[in-house]
Amino acid sequence: MTSEAQSVNLLGLNLQELEDLAARCGQPRYRGRQIYHGIYVRRVRDISTFTDLSRDFRETLASQQSILYPKVEREFRSRDGAVRYLFRLADDQRIETVYMPEEERTTLCLSSQVGCALDCRFCFTALLGSRRNLTAGEIIGQALAVTTAQNVPRGARLNLVFMGMGEPLLNLPQVAKAVVILADPRGVGIPLRRITVSTVGILPRLEELALVNARPKLAISLNASHDEQRSAIMPINRKYPLADLLRVCRAYPLRPWEHLTFEYVLLDGVNDADDDARRVVDLLRDLRAKVNLIPYNSGPNLPYRAPKFERVVAFQKILTERHIPTFIRISRGQDIFAACGQLSLEGMDARPSAA
Numbered sequence: 001m002t003s004e005a006q007s008v009n010l011l012g013l014n015l016q017e018l019e020d021l022a023a024r025c026g027q028p029r030y031r032g033r034q035i036y037h038g039i040y041v042r043r044v045r046d047i048s049t050f051t052d053l054s055r056d057f058r059e060t061l062a063s064q065q066s067i068l069y070p071k072v073e074r075e076f077r078s079r080d081g082a083v084r085y086l087f088r089l090a091d092d093q094r095i096e097t098v099y100m101p102e103e104e105r106t107t108l109c110l111s112s113q114v115g116c117a118l119d120c121r122f123c124f125t126a127l128l129g130s131r132r133n134l135t136a137g138e139i140i141g142q143a144l145a146v147t148t149a150q151n152v153p154r155g156a157r158l159n160l161v162f163m164g165m166g167e168p169l170l171n172l173p174q175v176a177k178a179v180v181i182l183a184d185p186r187g188v189g190i191p192l193r194r195i196t197v198s199t200v201g202i203l204p205r206l207e208e209l210a211l212v213n214a215r216p217k218l219a220i221s222l223n224a225s226h227d228e229q230r231s232a233i234m235p236i237n238r239k240y241p242l243a244d245l246l247r248v249c250r251a252y253p254l255r256p257w258e259h260l261t262f263e264y265v266l267l268d269g270v271n272d273a274d275d276d277a278r279r280v281v282d283l284l285r286d287l288r289a290k291v292n293l294i295p296y297n298s299g300p301n302l303p304y305r306a307p308k309f310e311r312v313v314a315f316q317k318i319l320t321e322r323h324i325p326t327f328i329r330i331s332r333g334q335d336i337f338a339a340c341g342q343l344s345l346e347g348m349d350a351r352p353s354a355a
């Protein structure tokens with residue numbers, strides 16, 4: 001048996017790669033399908049327990065490969081039931097994943113990168129800067145590690161949202177590969193309709209995403225009603241301004257059951273005025289869209305505050321009166337800094353934890 005550091009992680013390999021691996025080992029290709037089933041359906045983590053493979057093949061595999069989930073370094077449990085997982089990766093980088101149980105469904109918020117390069121001014125992850133992209137195995141590993149730890153059975157109503165650390169479209173190849181395996185009924189088996197990628201709007205990548213076969217749902221972080229305001233809080237807007245973003249959104253090929261989701265983090269006195277709401281109505285005109293309003297979660301080191309709840313409701317009213325379905329999303333896990341825009345590794349020890 002080889003050490004973890006030397007071995008190749010099978011987690012994240014797709015069906016074809018595992019069939020190729022079996023063939024390289026002198027085995028029939030269907031052995032690769034058995035390994036795929038073992039990793040993603042049976043959630044086998046020890047190659048020696050692949051009892052449907054011959055002993056020789058198992059030993060060959062185990063000498064060079066392993067099945068490694070990210071390691072849980074710490075858990076932070078919220079009063080509202082949410083759990084923020086701090087994972088340590090094989091190269092000692094760390095990421096966070098949030099588990100949010102609700103009565104009718106459970107949501108996992110996945111990270112796609114270590115840190116983030118995009119420097120949104122209201123976001124704690126931005127303080128980390130850009131470190132690296134996650135592999136498909138590290139993305140799938142978050143989902144498998146958390147659902148295993150929380151005893152979420154296969155087939156449970158589970159939503160996956162790529163709204164944790166990082167900009168998923170800056171890691172599109174690995175995110176798309178992970179989504180194929182996550183959504184495959186022969187793989188992890190979470191329907192595509194329950195997987196959402198959230199982006200600031202990296203336009204060339206958005207056009208690529210429109211073409212992938214296993215396409216998750218799309219959420220756009222809007223957060224502003226005009227370019228000057230958006231550029232001030234999201235520097236990427238200087239490269240991809242609102243008119244261009246909304247042109248790409250209008251051309252985006254929605255499936256019959258689908259709508260675009262626009263996320264709008266409300267910052268007190270910055271983007272939460274009635275005039276902002278009216279401009280958002282104009283921006284989203286003619287789009288099959290809904291809006292999630294997210295009152296900001298204040299925290300240390302950033303200058304923004306949450307608006308009063310009456311302001312949030314007034315903003316919502318202007319949109320719903322113009323027939324834009326608009327929902328107020330109160331972030332889960334605020335007491336453990338697991339809420340939207342709050343994932344950040346540094347300063348962790350200063351955070352309150354009920355764990």
Ligand code: SF4
Nearest residue numbers: 116119120123126166
């Ligand atoms: S909000 Fe998202 S895209 Fe912006 S800095 Fe934070 S993680 Fe990156």
